[in-house]
Amino acid sequence: MKEFLRLDNKLNLELKIKPLSPLCIKLSKEEKEGEESKSSTYSTILVTEQGETKANNTGELELDTRKGEIYIPGSTLKGLFRDRFTTMYKDNSFVKNLFGYTEGNSEDEKARKSRIFLQDAFFFENEKRKNFYDIDKIKDSNKNEAIKEFVNSRSITPIDHFSSKAVAPLKFEYTTEDFRTEIFLNNMSDFKELQGIYFIIRDSINGEIRIGNSKTRGFGQIEFEVSDLRYSVFHGKEENFKKFEQFFEIDEEKSTKIADKYLEKVMKLKTEYKKVDIKDPNEFIKALFSEVK
Structure with a gap:
């Protein structure tokens, strides 16, 4: 469990869930x-x-x-995200590393805690x-x-x-009301996880995401919108985020600072980069996908 003794970075993404059908x-x-x-x-x-x-x-x-x-329920949303990640990425170890797993039923049982959490x-x-x-x-x-x-x-x-x-x-x-959920993601390695989330947002805009019962009868089609995106940069780990700094601004209220140094610098995505337009992606999305292998 050594990977949970450190926190290299932290992402907090708030999504608006818009029903396109009841x-x-x-x-x-x-x-x-x-x-x-x-x-x-x-x-x-x-x-x-x-x-x-x-x-x-x-x-x-x-x-x-x-x-x-x-x-x-957050479990419903997390199941949806895990299914989509499994479909998008053939690397099963990547998906298991992100969503966690338990294997075996004996003393040799292995487990890994999820790094992604979806709120109700x-x-x-x-x-x-x-x-x-x-x-x-x-x-x-x-x-x-x-x-x-x-x-x-x-x-x-x-x-x-x-x-x-x-x-x-x-x-x-x-x-037919709009809903709000939050995604918490710890220790992103190369922003591949965030790319996957944006793929799911894209799929929802394309009308491919449904939740709940009676989907074949026209219920449950939803679209995701980015309401807020915050990225916590910890002291000594600033280098990985530098290529995205231009698209964010510092949230001083939520940041932790000692004297003139930040222990945790919370960066929030600027309003002009929140909208996801799959036909004309903004500069932040272009930068995100150009950096992910």
Whole structure:
């Protein structure tokens, strides 16, 4: 575990997640058993406080009693990123070194901690997040008032391709709100990892990234945008970053300084270099890809 006794550099990347199609929060399937109506549900985007789904006396599914904040689990996003990295890079050792691994089931078991961490994604606008913590709404007898504000529902009756008959109705709960996540990446060796992240951003702009349930029914298409990118340069490790300095500015508030020397100099990407245009890439992206082998 020697590689975790040192920290040569640290990247903090904030991404905005823009739904290009609805994001499925819950899929409910109604099944008839005699005179009773039974529902089975599948959650893909979660809420912080779970309730239960109920069917009314007509057999139609109602919005459930969940009342927590809507979020996309970081594990869902990390799985997406790992799959894309595995597809892009045939070097399995590189992917394992980045995302970590555990091998074996005996005393010879080997393990490596992940160097990349993806946070749970919550609503991009903090004002909308406050609705889930409004005291008046929490005390209200209708506990899921906040979630109703951002969730819509749609019902469809699929047709079986073989029999051409209608199958069990499906009810979708979905949102079209923007989300925000953060990526933390430690000890980049040659900026190859950041290049891979930008490849994923490019793929999302090309409409190739989907998350959640019912992707084949048009749900879950997303696009990533760079909201903020910060790179921590530690004392004695400045040389590797010099070729990118022109695209960044110092964040004095987050930096650590003793006298006139920086122990940790936090550099933030200038606003004009945040936009990713795959047809006309900015100078920072050109420099990043020219330096990565």
